[in-house]
Amino acid sequence: MTCPFLEYRSEANNRQFDEPRAYCGAAEQFVQPMRADICNNRYDLAHDEHCEIYLEHADEVSAGNENGNETENTGQSAGDGA
């Protein structure tokens, strides 16, 4: 499972790209390419173990789920630069 904060956007914070890029909804910024492996739990990495941003915002995830918040973007894109 990928991080629930992970989204794909082609525009945010006055930055615009031709293809959607990994965007962190917790940090409200585009994900650095090196960190994208953590967001996607690639290799032996896990967002809920290795990302300090996720750990800081983990309580927001469970709160959102309890409220039936269905704003999570589950649309996947192959354009994550991998």
Ligand code: SF4
């Ligand atoms: S793993 Fe960390 S950087 Fe990646 S989307 Fe989740 S909170 Fe943001």
